[in-house]
Amino acid sequence: MYEYIIGRVARIKEDYVVVENNGIGYRIYTSKNSLVNLQIDEKTTMYIYYNLREDGVYLYGFTTEEELDMFNLLLLVSKVGPKVGLNVLSTLNPNQIKLAILRNDSHALCNAPGVGKKTASRIILELKDRIDKDDIVEEEVIIEDNDEADIAIHGIMSLGYSRGEVMKVMRKLDTTKMVTEDIIREALKLLSKQ
Structure with missing residues (x-):
């Protein structure tokens, strides 16, 4: 339903941000990786995942399309919901998640809150064929303290x-x-x- 929302960052909380657009404040749940890219009163673009549940409507959003794409992939895994998806993206960036999946590194995925051995194994098993190997950087950090x-x-x-x-x-x-x-x-x- 929503592709993205462009607006002013009105509020930043621990697990969500409020983006104001045309007098409406949208509460958008996001990852810690996206939160570090945001500052109060700055204009931003949040790429949105719209989630309609029995108990309400929830918006999940990210500052990059790459992070949203990874969130959507994680949601394809059985028994992985938006909360676990956010936890994984708050612990690892999309490139690190792809590397963990391709290397069968369940330990890296288990660092995310709410992800145990079984869930990590399911993520690896169910997403391995969906990861584009050409879009992965093998050595994640090549810039030290810069x-x-x-x-x-x-x-x-x-x-x-x-x-x-x-x-x-x-x-x-x-x-x-x-x-x-x-x-x-x-x-x-x-x-x-x-």
Whole structure:
């Protein structure tokens, strides 16, 4: 029903955000990974999953389409609901989840609250064939303690690139002495050549 909501961040709570659009405040449940990308009074786009249940209507949303896609995949797993999906996405980013699934790493998935051995095994078994191996970055963290690079990564992802695409080009750059603007410029040059 809803694809996305663009609006001003009116409130940030522990597990949800209120986005105001045309005088209406939408309560959108989200992951901790998305919450760190949000700031009060800033304009944002939240990609939405609409959930109609007997006890009410719930909106789940994320700051990237990649995270929403992973949330939708997790919901395909039997006995995994929105709450467990959010817990997994609050513990691991989409790339880390894909790596855990492809490597049969149930231990990584068990770090998420509410995910035990059985649930982790089900996630791996039921999603293994649905993961696109080409969109995965093997070495997740190649930038150590570099805030400039982290800001650049989020900036480039906000332009519509997936985390996998961004991390592939980031591995080719030496970001240690670069400022955010330079990192973004150089990364976009490399992305345009792909």
